[in-house]
Amino acid sequence: MQPCKPSVRVAWLAGARGQSHSAIVRERCTWLAAAVFVSMAIATTGIVRATGRQVVDTERYQAYAESMRSELVPYRDFDVEYPPGALAIFALPALVVSGESGYFWVFAALMAITGGVGVFLTAAALGRLDRPPRVRHCVLALLAVSPAAFGGVLLTRFDLVPATLVAGAMLLLLSDRPRTASLTLGTAAVVKLYPLALLPLLAVWTWKRLGRRKAVLCSALAVGVVAFAYLPFVLLSPEGVAQSVWRQLSRPLQIESLGAGVLLLLHHAAGLDVVVETNYGSQNLTGTTAASFAYATSAVSIAAIVWLWIRFARGEPSPERVVRYGAATLVALVAFAKVLSPQFLVWLLFPLALVAGRRGAAAGAYFTVAAIATAVWFPWLYFELPRDGDPFVVALVVLRGLVLVAALAVLAWPQSATAPPSSPRLRVGGGE
Secondary structure: OOOOOHHHHHHHHHHHHHHHHHHHHHHHHHHHHHHHHHHHHHHHHHHHHHHOOOOOOHHHHHHHHHHHHOOOOEOOOEOOOOOHHHHHHHHHHHOOOOOHHHHHHHHHHHHHHHHHHHHHHHHHHHHHOOOOHHHHHHHHHHHHHOHHHHOOOOOOOOOHHHHHHHHHHHHHHHOOOHHHHHHHHHHHHHHOOHHHHHHHHHHHHHHHHHOHHHHHHHHHHHHHHHHHHHHHHHHHOHHHHHHHHHHHHOOOEEOOOHHHHHHHHHHHHHOOOOEEEEEOOEEEEEOHHHHHHHHHHHHHHHHHHHHHHHHHHHOOOOHHHHHHHHHHHHHHHHHOOOOOOHHHHHHHHHHHHOOOHHHHHHHHHHHHHHHHHHHHHOOOOOOHHHHHOOHHHHHHHHHHHHHHHHHHHHHHOOOOOOOOOOOOOOOOOOOO
């Protein structure tokens, strides 16, 4: 065998060094983005907390943790509105600290680190999607500074945990590991149930690429994780578990939802009577009209999500389509929900970062407007909303809802038949 010519050898070494340098730069950018995300999240949380206006849920989480430390059984001995996986998250800070302030900061640090992991997973998914370096750097920069748009809500709720697990599930799916992706998605649903809305997309992806048998297996794995987590509590207190789930499904029209915003606008513009009550841990609109709006918006949300599932099933299972339809499904779930707490926007952060091209940029811009509009009133003006329906806050609530609907329209708009594919398809076959 003839040795390589010097010119060929030099070219090969130069290419290898170039690839190595590119990988180093990519890794450093990811570490920097994650570090900035963690730092900004903690700093923003600290600034809001210093004002004394922060509205937190950590006191409730700590109460759950203390109840469990006292050997009380969740769902049986005390009411819990969250899935079992959330209880493990609540318990972790209580294992190392005591006191309200200590629990708050350990919990916030845990969420900040979790968000940093989410940045890493999103960066890896961008690599699997073969995004150009300039695009990756831009997306990572926006993720890094995103805590500033969330105000004090990002680290005072646990939504970064399921959001990061969903990011991990998407990365595994793009890496042709559907079974592990299913287990990860199921784990995310054990923490908060919303990731189950993505399961039909995962099933269709697996069916079209690897066959029906593996699709059924993957679906069973995801659902099985949730069932396994609930099983001990169902055996101990079936009524308590049923009440927990029903409590979430039966919530009235929360005052920050798009439907409630429309009713409050009609209250100011046309004198429509509205009734505000505090129950289910939030401020809500009650009465016949509000109930009708709650049913209507829920029906629209379900119809939109099912339509997105069908649209995805009718097309090719390409990487770009699965990330776009995944993001669209979650946006539809949030935009038309009868409950739209500020932390629900966290669900959209990592999925929207994966959508390519002008479509992704437009949806990301709408999402940014929604996050900033929320930060303007929450927590600073939040209680002006249930107290007197402040028109300025109502306008911000409606604006947030409308820009989320606009983001959904951008994501769901049919792609031109003449448009070139954004990236090559992943390999078919093999997998796990």
